[in-house]
Amino acid sequence: MYRGSGTRGRAPLLATTLAAGIFVGFVLSFRLDEETRRRLRKTLFELRELPFRVFV
């Protein structure tokens, strides 16, 4: 049977690591103080907006 090599073969591992990262990040975010959480939210917001700002 054909077994994928390279990136394709590692996809499940990558996906699991990513999911674990998101989960750990989510849990850790509950332990952050209000100021850090606010800064994190602001950074994520700014990153999302950046590409659109270039076209205004």
Next chain:
Amino acid sequence: MAEQYDVIVVGAGVSGLTAACLLSKQGLRVAVTERLDRLGGCCSNYDVKGFRPEVGAIFVIGHEFYYKLFELLDLRLEDYLDWKVIDPVYYVYFEDGSSYPLPRDIDAMAEVVRSISPTDVDGYYRYCRDMNKLFGAYLAFLRRPLPALQRLTKISNLVRLAANRELVYALPVNLKLLFRNMDRCVRGYFRHPRIQLMFGWENLYAGLPAHRCTGLFTMMAHMGRMGYYYPKGGMIAIPTALARIARGFGADIRLGAEVKSLILRGGEACGVRLTDGTVLTSRAVISTAHSRVTYLKLVGEDNLPSWAVRTIRRQPCSIPAPLIHMGLSRKLEGIRAHMSLVANPREQVDNIWGDYYDRGLLYRPADGAYLLVSPTFDDPDLAPEGKDVLSVFYIAPYRLRYHDWDDVAEEWSWEVIDYLDKRCLPGLAGMVEWMDPVPPKELERRLNVAEGAFFGIEMSLTNLGPFRPNYRSRLIRRLYQAGQCTNPGLGVPGAMISGIANASLVVRDWKALST
């Protein structure tokens, strides 16, 4: 019948008038429409019973840029503006009742440092050396002759203009400041908390606590030593001079002429409609209003893609600059400088952000920091004979969590006045003949500046350079944008630069615009 122009400029603030001067000098027919009955927008003075406080900008910073503009106009600045250097740069009132002038002279300032903390004198001279390196690069840049207007905004010309030996020499200091926060930078030079406060409070202009503000703001304390200036007649003298020049070149400047909407044809801006119904047509429109006003009101949400409406609406404004203006029945003896800082220990000033500002709360007057501005210190004619003008800047959010500004501004302002009376200006409360509280909401109403913002859009890395609204709009053809919401932002020189860049682009594009 519509009146025809080559270019229409919306707004007679510094950026609009700069563009109007340069374009009319090139022989274009320019109309400037201003909604207020007064020139200057945020850089102006208003008049109540002979008291003439500043509306916004309080002093000239980066005066070298003003000379550059006059160089482009082939005129002599001295023929239009009469200004004097501000000295002492500031006066500082500490919480224990002691107070110190911060003189302009470098060695005189060293003596002030010595009187508080002799061990900080070495650090002070190290600080001056570093800052002189930075300003060396800046001055070398400004000493170079500018290319012709048509070629000014070409990237290759800009790079050539900026490249200089001093810049390389100043690079290490530049990088050190850029990658450290202001708190760390100031602590690197000074040990005594009071000296740290004297050289490290300008983060208030950035609207951030010192530990979150870029170290580059450390250089602001040195800028005053390079020279802050104040024009005779108040800050309105600057737009008045520019309007005189623009009119001399044939520009038509209309006050009390509010633009209701841009006229669009096939997605291109081809004129404006005023609120009184007048229609002016043109080949290009330069808007200097806040980007939210330009796009969401003048262009109209229906004429924009929905992602653009969302982006423009969400782009954060810089902090607001709430003010209290006062006309005083007598000269205020306690005032010893044009600008005075009334501050608490540094940590307490920094806590304003976390404890109050970010939570939408107003602080108790005793917990705050205030910048007192006395324009009559350098120009007594800004008040009736024997009387005085005083303005107070404070830090407060645009939106209050539990109150409406309209309900609390007056009462809060009186509390601040009482506090200043007790703390450092005895007799102040009894001398107030006229008082005008201008919270952020009121500044927004008066100047059409979204959220009453100090510098239009937030001055942060993600809102600078390509992330600030473009000079040449990418959404509407033939629409150009100047002013504090565009690059580089930060005050009157920034507005001038954007006006110069707009004029330069319009001249470069003129062939295409004429078809």
